[in-house]
Amino acid sequence: MLDQLLQLVFNGLVTGSIFAIGAIGASLVWGVLRIGNFAHGDYMALGAFTTFTANVLLGLPLVVSALLGVAATSLFAVLAHQLVLKPMRGRGLTSVFIVTVGLAFVIRNTLFLVFGSGARRFDIDQAEVYVVGPIRMSPGQAITIVCALIAIGLVGWLLSSTNIGRSMRAVAENSDLAAVTGVDTDGLATITWLITGALAGLAGICLGLVQGTFDASFGAYTLFLIFTAVVLGGIGSAYGALGGGLALGLVMEVSTWDGFAGGLDPRYKLILAFIALILMLLVRPEGLFGKARIV
Amino acid sequence: MLEFWLFVLATAGIYTIFSLGLLVQFGIAGLPNFGNGAFMAISAYAMAISVVNGLPMWAAAPVGIGAAVLFGLLLAIPTVRLRSDYLAVATIAAGEIVRYLALNLQELTGGAAGTVNLLGPGIAADYNSSWLRFQSGVRGLISNLVGQRVPSDVAFIAILWPVALLLLAAVWYMVRSPWGRTLRAIREDETAVAALGKDVFAYKLQAFSVGAALAGVAGLFFAWQVSSFSPDDFRPTLTFYAFVIVILGGKTNVWAVPVGAVLFAGIFAGTRFLDFWPLSVFASGDRAYLRLVLVGLGLIVLVIWRPQGIFGNRREDALET
Amino acid sequence: MKPKDAILSASHVGMRFKGLVAVDDVSLAVARGSITALIGPNGAGKTTLFNCLSGFLPGAAGSVVFDGRRIDGLPPHRRSRAGLVRTFQIPRIFHRLTLIENMLVADRAQPGDALFGCFMRRGATLARTRAATEQARDLLALLSIERLADDYAGTLSGGQRKLLELGRVLMTDPKMILLDEPMAGVNPALGGKLLERVEHLRQERGITFLFVEHDMEMVMRVSDRVVVLDQGRVIADGPPDTIRADLRVIDAYLGRADLGASA
Ligand SMILES: Nc1ncnc2c1ncn2[C@@H]1O[C@H](COP(=O)(O)OP(=O)(O)OP(=O)(O)O)[C@@H](O)[C@H]1O
Ligand SMILES: [Mg+2]
Numbered sequence: 043m044l045d046q047l048l049q050l051v052f053n054g055l056v057t058g059s060i061f062a063i064g065a066i067g068a069s070l071v072w073g074v075l076r077i078g079n080f081a082h083g084d085y086m087a088l089g090a091f092t093t094f095t096a097n098v099l100l101g102l103p104l105v106v107s108a109l110l111g112v113a114a115t116s117l118f119a120v121l122a123h124q125l126v127l128k129p130m131r132g133r134g135l136t137s138v139f140i141v142t143v144g145l146a147f148v149i150r151n152t153l154f155l156v157f158g159s160g161a162r163r164f165d166i167d168q169a170e171v172y173v174v175g176p177i178r179m180s181p182g183q184a185i186t187i188v189c190a191l192i193a194i195g196l197v198g199w200l201l202s203s204t205n206i207g208r209s210m211r212a213v214a215e216n217s218d219l220a221a222v223t224g225v226d227t228d229g230l231a232t233i234t235w236l237i238t239g240a241l242a243g244l245a246g247i248c249l250g251l252v253q254g255t256f257d258a259s260f261g262a263y264t265l266f267l268i269f270t271a272v273v274l275g276g277i278g279s280a281y282g283a284l285g286g287g288l289a290l291g292l293v294m295e296v297s298t299w300d301g302f303a304g305g306l307d308p309r310y311k312l313i314l315a316f317i318a319l320i321l322m323l324l325v326r327p328e329g330l331f332g333k334a335r336i337v
Numbered sequence: 338m339l340e341f342w343l344f345v346l347a348t349a350g351i352y353t354i355f356s357l358g359l360l361v362q363f364g365i366a367g368l369p370n371f372g373n374g375a376f377m378a379i380s381a382y383a384m385a386i387s388v389v390n391g392l393p394m395w396a397a398a399p400v401g402i403g404a405a406v407l408f409g410l411l412l413a414i415p416t417v418r419l420r421s422d423y424l425a426v427a428t429i430a431a432g433e434i435v436r437y438l439a440l441n442l443q444e445l446t447g448g449a450a451g452t453v454n455l456l457g458p459g460i461a462a463d464y465n466s467s468w469l470r471f472q473s474g475v476r477g478l479i480s481n482l483v484g485q486r487v488p489s490d491v492a493f494i495a496i497l498w499p500v501a502l503l504l505l506a507a508v509w510y511m512v513r514s515p516w517g518r519t520l521r522a523i524r525e526d527e528t529a530v531a532a533l534g535k536d537v538f539a540y541k542l543q544a545f546s547v548g549a550a551l552a553g554v555a556g557l558f559f560a561w562q563v564s565s566f567s568p569d570d571f572r573p574t575l576t577f578y579a580f581v582i583v584i585l586g587g588k589t590n591v592w593a594v595p596v597g598a599v600l601f602a603g604i605f606a607g608t609r610f611l612d613f614w615p616l617s618v619f620a621s622g623d624r625a626y627l628r629l630v631l632v633g634l635g636l637i638v639l640v641i642w643r644p645q646g647i648f649g650n651r652r653e654d655a656l657e658t
Numbered sequence: 659m660k661p662k663d664a665i666l667s668a669s670h671v672g673m674r675f676k677g678l679v680a681v682d683d684v685s686l687a688v689a690r691g692s693i694t695a696l697i698g699p700n701g702a703g704k705t706t707l708f709n710c711l712s713g714f715l716p717g718a719a720g721s722v723v724f725d726g727r728r729i730d731g732l733p734p735h736r737r738s739r740a741g742l743v744r745t746f747q748i749p750r751i752f753h754r755l756t757l758i759e760n761m762l763v764a765d766r767a768q769p770g771d772a773l774f775g776c777f778m779r780r781g782a783t784l785a786r787t788r789a790a791t792e793q794a795r796d797l798l799a800l801l802s803i804e805r806l807a808d809d810y811a812g813t814l815s816g817g818q819r820k821l822l823e824l825g826r827v828l829m830t831d832p833k834m835i836l837l838d839e840p841m842a843g844v845n846p847a848l849g850g851k852l853l854e855r856v857e858h859l860r861q862e863r864g865i866t867f868l869f870v871e872h873d874m875e876m877v878m879r880v881s882d883r884v885v886v887l888d889q890g891r892v893i894a895d896g897p898p899d900t901i902r903a904d905l906r907v908i909d910a911y912l913g914r915a916d917l918g919a920s921a
Contacts, residue, residue: 514770515768
């Protein structure tokens, strides 16, 4: 039973890392640019499907394909910002949200149109298993762990050691202050989307690897878990999103451990996550780790 | 072809009532409730469950609407104070909770297989036979009147649309009334409304409940129109479509709602008619995706470049804050 | 002043934001039917004090008695209903409502304001709408914006918005009005006219005014009493002439030089 727990903790860390990678970007655009991006899950799917195209249809190695997928999603996010979201500057939060709903429809159904509704998979050996001590690990999980470490390291460096990263955090924490101190908001928005798109693409690829198969709506199904991670960590906080994602992944996996009176019925995992999302929005929208802010 | 238009009209009538609720919540009161589809589901299920448990249909119908309003209040009480993007996310999540619960509480709802399983697998449950009797009575009346046997959809439409028009008129009058004016003021600046001595929270609950009740009515007609429905009929996209309809009409324009609904139902029922070039390049199954791409594009274009909708007032919308 | 003459008496009102004490143990009584000015440098806590009195800062300390009733603890709309209404320093108008509609929202005697009220009390609703509309037009005329009555409020200039807000609080038939810089941005000639109107309302309807104003000339001209706030504390309180002479006030102003030399 302890082995089961260790395995669940490991699985939780893997899915948690995916939530975290997805959530960091979603949190940045929500906090910095005031965009609750409903299409974020579909950006993830876009990353997975461009990688799928390069990897399976064109036969390129997975690593190269994944880099292409990340780059494509990143560029797409910037393009969508320029064409669709930038013209919405100064409009209400709801109008912006609705535009992202439209964007989600366009991306998801274009993917369905191009790739059909069947399940897709990357060109890796799904049956292979690495055994490390008591833990069994699929190649997808191993890749995810490595990617997560690299991505999180890069983002951490960017936010803490570069000017643009510092301005981002300043804006997320207090947009009025940042406006006064003269942050280049246009450049900031573009870079925020560049990072967010790349992270979303990576999250989609990792999720596709870990799940094994995926279709065009698999990102959308994950969206609310990503949002839950964002809100748990505090909207706008990259480190919060990291913590929120990992915590969510762990809780969702470990809750099914037999040690908890036979474990939670996995069917209710999603419901629990949604309830957590609503409760957090109600009680602590500044996140589990954030400081309460007045007004 | 007649069949097609009858289907469009029936669907549009249901969408009209449903979107009208959203118009009150979102267009008038400024509450973007993305979970309104859940109230439609709750009403449909509450009615169906009541009927199979022995309640007559005309008593079960108000039970359905009452359940929708009750759940509406339950959701509204904690959430209507939230910032609008939080409200949007919280309400979608709430709608999804309802859908997942309906999927998982199989003994109560029949689960994913739908309401044919209301009494358990293998026992065909039937919640709309008294509705069908009523409908065929109306069909007989109309057939006598026109001297020719009419399709049963005609009877459905003949019951649905007068109700829809009545509700349209009622909402139109309410929106223009001082009550509606206060809601519009809340949409613009709720702090100022509170400073003028109005209980903003109470007004928001009222707007939310009116919207939930209308979703409830739509849910009843939906349940009557089909003989079995399942939780997946109430996916979040259902509410998104209603948003498209309301935005199409300019968010506050009550009489634009049925026009948007007919347009929308037409696009949705009509993929098989979208078989001309260049659309004919796509297989008919793919055209279903294509139309959703078009709906998404339409929504984007509308919100960015024509926020006043098709009928709205440009001058008014330029003042959005 | 004895408490019984006071329409509003606040004791030990305080408000802090994180480390900052914005309002620091303020006790203040306002005589019924008086016009009191609240002055002080930028950031002194005047607006915050208004927020405490009108209920927009639930975390505020201290007690507030209005018209013989404890109102601290009541939400803003209940305080407003009690007859204590306020305007905002940055006007809060309803952009996509016309001026007339803005005014009518403030009407308190409207039965159609209730859910289904327009159906259940149809006649009364229509009659009240007629009467209130007439009243609203008169007020707009008084404020010299009646020709804009059917325009959207979002098209108004800053000064016009101030005027509309003033009109709106007058529609509520208040006992006491808190005005936060009512004349900021308003043309001086019209400002003078409004001051006369304030005097008139006080005399005719016994409305009490507490107002924040930076223009010392205006303050000295209309107020019966001046309260000076600095760094959240009341540093002076008395008739205009006494205050004018009060050195500490001059110091508070000139030391920060943000009000000009008009004091
Ligand atoms: N919501 C808030 N959160 C944090 N600090 C606040 C808040 N509201 C006001 N303050 C601070 O409290 C102090 C008093 O502000 P207040 O607006 O009451 O001043 P004021 O006297 O009205 O100034 P002005 O003449 O410029 O309008 C200021 O230092 C301000 O920064
Ligand atoms: Mg102020």
